[in-house]
Amino acid sequence: MGPTRRLARRFAGVTLIELLLVIAILGIVTAFAARVGRECLRVWDEQSRLMVANRALADAARVVTRDLLGAMRVEGVAFEGEPQETNLEDIVPIAVTLEKGQPKTRVAIDRLAFATGHTRDPLGHPAGEAVEYTVARDEAGKLRGLVRRAAALDAAAQKESPPVSEHIAEFRVEYLRKVGGRETWEKNWRAADGLPAAVRVTLGAWVGDASGVSLQRLTTMVTIRATEEARVPR
Numbered sequence: 001m002g003p004t005r006r007l008a009r010r011f012a013g014v015t016l017i018e019l020l021l022v023i024a025i026l027g028i029v030t031a032f033a034a035r036v037g038r039e040c041l042r043v044w045d046e047q048s049r050l051m052v053a054n055r056a057l058a059d060a061a062r063v064v065t066r067d068l069l070g071a072m073r074v075e076g077v078a079f080e081g082e083p084q085e086t087n088l089e090d091i092v093p094i095a096v097t098l099e100k101g102q103p104k105t106r107v108a109i110d111r112l113a114f115a116t117g118h119t120r121d122p123l124g125h126p127a128g129e130a131v132e133y134t135v136a137r138d139e140a141g142k143l144r145g146l147v148r149r150a151a152a153l154d155a156a157a158q159k160e161s162p163p164v165s166e167h168i169a170e171f172r173v174e175y176l177r178k179v180g181g182r183e184t185w186e187k188n189w190r191a192a193d194g195l196p197a198a199v200r201v202t203l204g205a206w207v208g209d210a211s212g213v214s215l216q217r218l219t220t221m222v223t224i225r226a227t228e229e230a231r232v233p234r
Contacts, residue, residue, distance in 0.1 A: 170204025
């Protein structure tokens with residue numbers, strides 16, 4: 001075989017085996033790239049959900065803390081706290097599929113009512129409101145979020161503002177009682193008890209999808225220092 005013939009055979013083309021090998025390599029690279037892309041999208045989606053949840057927690061904590069810092073002793077407006085619970089999977093606005101035997105997640109949806117004051121009337125007296133916080137649900141039992149109902153102390157009925165956050169699915173409140181130097185945290189607070197020494201609020205924002213949901217939590221504690229009563233118009 002002469003040199004010319006050998007050179008022509010070298011550049012004649014690829015064999016079937018070589019072609020199959022290239023296709024196999026391209027398939028492996030494509031599958032790996034697709035897997036990496038799906039994982040990147042999953043992480044991005046998860047981080048986006050967490051950012052939304054953390055923002056909702058911060059906004060809700062700011063509103064609740066502001067009201068608790070202005071808590072006042074007002075005749076006829078009691079400071080009351082009532083513990084309540086429900087299943088997280090039952091109230092989130094998506095259908096969640098649980099594995100067989102997997103228990104549902106219990107969450108607190110406490111009710112908290114008290115008088116608070118942030119502004120003053122023309123005479124300099126605290127001009128307060130009677131407020132109530134709770135996790136509200138719609139007619140279908142699905143989550144509406146943490147709502148704040150409020151009324152001026154001389155008003156006949158409370159008005160409900162838009163939800164503080166639609167993502168808040170848990171509202172847990174604990175009350176600090178001080179008696180004779182002894183401190184205890186309680187889950188329930190009655191009107192006859194006056195004002196607690198402090199209030200600890202745990203907020204939970206739901207994150208997840210149809211495959212499962214969880215809570216991103218934030219806890220804040222507010223010391224109650226009520227030294228004056230609101231001036232209630234007669």
